[in-house]
Structure formats: C-alpha cells, structure tokens
C-alpha cells in the first residue's frame with residue numbers, strides 16, 4: 001500500500017515512520033522535500049520511505065494524510081493539487097489552532113470544524129478525521145498502563161473509516177467511530193483539552209480512553 005503524507009512536521013514524520021515500519025511505501029510531501037530534516041527522516045525511516053513535493057506525495061499514495069499547519073492546509077491542497085486526491089481516503093490530522101481568549105483555542109467550531117472544511121475542499125475525496133487528539137510522540141505504538149488508548153475517528157464514508165480504523169489498530173490504538181465528519185466539531189476541541197493538560201502538567205505523556213462498564 002502506498003501512502004502520501006502532506007506535511008513534514010513532527011506529525012508527518014511520526015506517522016511516516018509508523019507507516020514505513022509497517023511496510024507501507026510512504027512519501028512525505030513538502031515545499032522543501034530535500035531539506036536536512038527530511039533527509040534525516042528518510043534515512044531513519046528506511047525501507048521504502050521517500051520525500052517529494054506535495055504533488056508528488058499526493059500522486060504517490062493510494063491514500064493520503066493531511067498533516068500541515070492549519071494556516072497552510074488549503075495552500076498544501078492546492079499544491080497537491082486536489083485532482084491527485086480524488087477518490088482517495090484522506091486522513092485529516094490537522095487541528096485549526098488559533099489563540100483563544102485565555103489560551104489555546106480553535107479558529108472555527110461549534111457549527112463547523114476543520115474536518116468539515118477539509119471535506120468541502122476535497123469533495124471527491126473520502127476524508128476521515130483521526131490522530132488529531134494525541135501528541136505526535138504517541139501516535140505510533142502508544143504504550144500506556146491499562147492497554148491501548150482510544151482513537152476517535154469520524155467521516156462520511158464508512159468503507160474509508162474501516163480502512164482508517166484498521167490503520168489505527170495496526171498503529172496500536174483501540175478505535176471509536178463517532179459518526180459523520182461533523183464529529184470533528186468535538187474531536188478538535190478534544191485536542192485543546194489534550195494541550196491544556198500538557199501545559200498545566202508539563203507533560204505530553206497522556207492520551208484519552210473511554211471507560212465503560
């Protein structure tokens with residue numbers, strides 16, 4: 001399976017390493033595909049790992065991951081361009097971060113979300129929100145006391161969610177499907193909860209799990 005990752009930051013690299021470790025043919029896309037940081041990632045990830053432009057990464061994958069800064073998401077998709085992502089599963093990891101009145105906040109919410117905006121930008125792609133509620137260090141093979149944490153996912157296309165749910169499980173997560181892409185209206189604020197806990201406790205070693213009885 002080939003996957004193209006749009007985004008060369010900590011998230012793109014962490015997910016890229018996870019995919020490469022699982023044997024995927026992964027290409028990270030960037031405006032600077034030959035940067036030192038991506039050369040270092042490529043040699044660390046080994047296997048079939050490669051780098052390219054946003055367009056090369058989007059065309060490379062049978063599936064894509066959007067892992068850019070929110071402020072650059074639309075530009076990265078324009079560079080992809082959109083046609084290279086048509087019909088494909090696109091995992092949206094972005095969070096539309098913006099300063100809030102008393103700390104970290106979101107640029108949109110309540111009646112809209114980044115996930116819905118990405119799906120509107122990519123009407124012919126099958127967008128699934130995932131991996132946005134945990135720090136990059138624990139995206140692949142999270143190890144926490146009590147077993148795997150929960151990865152909440154949402155999207156409008158059930159077969160696409162099945163594919164992404166299986167990937168999350170292969171990455172070491174238990175998966176909870178919360179429904180259509182409008183579920184991003186609650187998953188993106190969950191990222192803010194993760195960040196506030198990180199700031200107040202000076203730690204990034206936490207993840208969410210739903211307790212049931």
Ligand SMILES: NC(=O)c1ccc[n+]([C@@H]2O[C@H](COP(=O)([O-])OP(=O)(O)OC[C@H]3O[C@@H](n4cnc5c(N)ncnc54)[C@H](OP(=O)(O)O)[C@@H]3O)[C@@H](O)[C@H]2O)c1
Nearest residue numbers: 007008009010011030031067068069072075094095135136
């Ligand atoms: N950091 C985390 O632990 C974490 C956890 C969950 C979700 N997220 C979300 O995941 C996304 C990626 O986060 P990150 O920390 O890995 O990296 P980031 O610093 O937020 O984003 C880096 C990426 O954004 C691209 N980018 C920035 N401005 C752009 C523009 N104007 N046009 C095109 N591309 C642009 C960069 O492209 P170039 O490669 O060309 O520089 C780079 O690939 C964010 O939306 C973040 O909120 C982050």
